[in-house]
Every structure is written in C-alpha cells, then in structure tokens.
Amino acid sequence: MSVERAGKAILTELSLTAEPAQITALLGPNGAGKTTSIRCCTGLMTPDSGSVHIFGKEPEAATAQGLVGVMPQHTGAWSGIKPLELLAFLAGQHAHPLPVAELARELGIDAFARTPYRRLSGGQQQLVNLAGALIGRPALVFLDEPTAGLDPHVRRRVWDLVRRLRESGVAVLLTTHAMDEAESLADRVWIIDCGRVTVSGTVPELTATQSLEDVFLEVTSGDVS
Ligand SMILES: Nc1ncnc2c1ncn2[C@@H]1O[C@H](COP(=O)(O)OP(=O)(O)OP(=O)(O)O)[C@@H](O)[C@H]1O
Numbered sequence: 281m282s283v284e285r286a287g288k289a290i291l292t293e294l295s296l297t298a299e300p301a302q303i304t305a306l307l308g309p310n311g312a313g314k315t316t317s318i319r320c321c322t323g324l325m326t327p328d329s330g331s332v333h334i335f336g337k338e339p340e341a342a343t344a345q346g347l348v349g350v351m352p353q354h355t356g357a358w359s360g361i362k363p364l365e366l367l368a369f370l371a372g373q374h375a376h377p378l379p380v381a382e383l384a385r386e387l388g389i390d391a392f393a394r395t396p397y398r399r400l401s402g403g404q405q406q407l408v409n410l411a412g413a414l415i416g417r418p419a420l421v422f423l424d425e426p427t428a429g430l431d432p433h434v435r436r437r438v439w440d441l442v443r444r445l446r447e448s449g450v451a452v453l454l455t456t457h458a459m460d461e462a463e464s465l466a467d468r469v470w471i472i473d474c475g476r477v478t479v480s481g482t483v484p485e486l487t488a489t490q491s492l493e494d495v496f497l498e499v500t501s502g503d504v505s
Contacts, residue, residue, distance in 0.1 A: 281330030291475040305466035313475040349418030374416035423454040473500040
C-alpha cells in the first residue's frame with residue numbers, strides 16, 4: 281500500500297504480512313511509517329493505493345466483527361473513568377470478552393484500579409490500553425510500542441502475555457524500538473525505512489552474522505525528511 285499526505289510519501293508500496301500464532305515485529309526509525317501502517321490496517325486511515333486484508337476482510341469489517349484489537353501508542357484522554365470501569369465498558373462492546381477481573385489481575389491493573397485514568401502514570405495507562413486491546417479476544421492484535429516506558433518487571437509480564445497470545449493462535453503485530461524485545465519475542469521481523477520495507481526475515485536469519493541492532497542501523501537511514 282502507499283500513503284501520501286500533504287504532498288509527502290509516507291508509505292511507498294509497503295507490503296507485509298502477519299501470520300496467526302506468530303509474533304511479527306515491525307521495526308523502523310522514528311517517522312518511518314509504523315503507526316501509519318497500523319492505522320491503515322485498522323481502517324483509521326485509507327491508503328491512497330493498495331489494499332489491506334484481514335482474514336480476507338476489509339479492515340473496517342474485521343474490526344467491526346471484533347477480530348482486531350489495537351493498543352495505540354497514545355490514546356485520547358479517557359478522563360476520569362477508572363481502569364476496571366473502562367475495561368467493563370469495553371468488554372460490553374464484545375460478544376465473548378475476557379473476564380475483566382482476571383485480565384486486570386494478570387496485568388497488575390488491580391493495584392491502581394481505583395485511580396482515574398488521567399491520574400495514572402504513563403506505564404499504568406499503557407497496561408490499561410493493552411488490556412483494552414485484548415478484552416475482546418481478537419484474532420489479530422496490533423501493539424504499537426507496547427512496552428515503551430515500562431519498568432523491567434512489567435515489561436517481562438507483558439512479554440509473557442504476548443507469548444501466551446501467540447500460543448493461543450493469535451496473530452500479534454508489534455512495533456518497538458527495543459531490539460532486544462524484537463529478538464526475544466518475534467518470529468518474523470520487518471524493518472521499514474522512509475515508508476518502505478528494507479529487510480524482513482526470521483530473527484535467526486537476520487542475526488546470523490550480526491546483532492539485530494547492527495542490521496537495523498545498516499538498513500535504515502533514519503532520514504525522515
Ligand atoms: N495525517 C498526516 N499528515 C501528514 N503527515 C503525516 C500524517 N500522519 C503521519 N504523518 C507523517 O508520516 C510519517 C510517519 O509517521 P508514523 O507515526 O507512522 O511514524 P512511526 O514509524 O510510527 O514513528 P515513531 O517510531 O516515532 O512512532 C511522519 O513523518 C509523520 O509526520
């Protein structure tokens with residue numbers, strides 16, 4: 281797919297896939313087009329050319345059927361709503377949601393369940409956003425920098441959860457700037473630069489002779505102009 285905004289190419293013939301029961305990492309420098317790709321895949325943005333298929337459906341239809349979960353990098357302010365209230369509300373939008381209390385316990389949300397969303401720390405808000413993405417039991421989940429700003433304990437908890445999603449057959453597509461995270465979690469890695477795929481492969485393929493960070497630095501310019 282290709283996307284142009286304000287006369288500038290943001291994505292150029294970008295093509296990638298994410299398979300069920302796999303963790304797919306989408307890597308790229310700041311401004312490379314990762315979030316834009318996710319927005320196109322979830323129907324929030326329409327590519328100027330090309331198409332997106334989610335289990336054979338258009339993104340809007342797949343999202344409407346609850347097949348897709350999204351953890352955005354930033355949410356709008358959820359204001360004064362408390363985490364469990366928010367998750368119960370989101371659960372109500374789905375036919376077969378996960379049990380709210382169980383998910384909240386698993387992610388450690390219980391500890392700050394009584395604090396209004398806007399007063400939560402950045403990391404706590406991240407966990408609530410992650411729970412919100414998973415509550416509807418999606419078959420495909422987009423996690424945009426799910427562990428950015430999380431402490432090492434919480435990061436490991438999120439990693440375990442992401443691995444369990446894979447084990448249960450979910451297709452996980454995540455973005456991250458942490459190369460150790462991609463190496464540890466991902467089955468397949470796609471590296472993009474200036475809206476184009478520059479390299480893709482399994483972690484063992486990409487790291488046969490050098491670290492993933494070295495590969496990243498080699499195949500990306502970091503030039504977003
Ligand atoms: N609606 C829009 N209008 C104009 N430019 C846009 C629009 N949406 C995104 N862009 C530009 O597209 C480029 C890619 O942005 P995007 O958020 O996809 O990057 P990213 O890879 O997710 O970056 P980061 O790692 O910093 O989160 C940026 O230069 C951004 O300014």
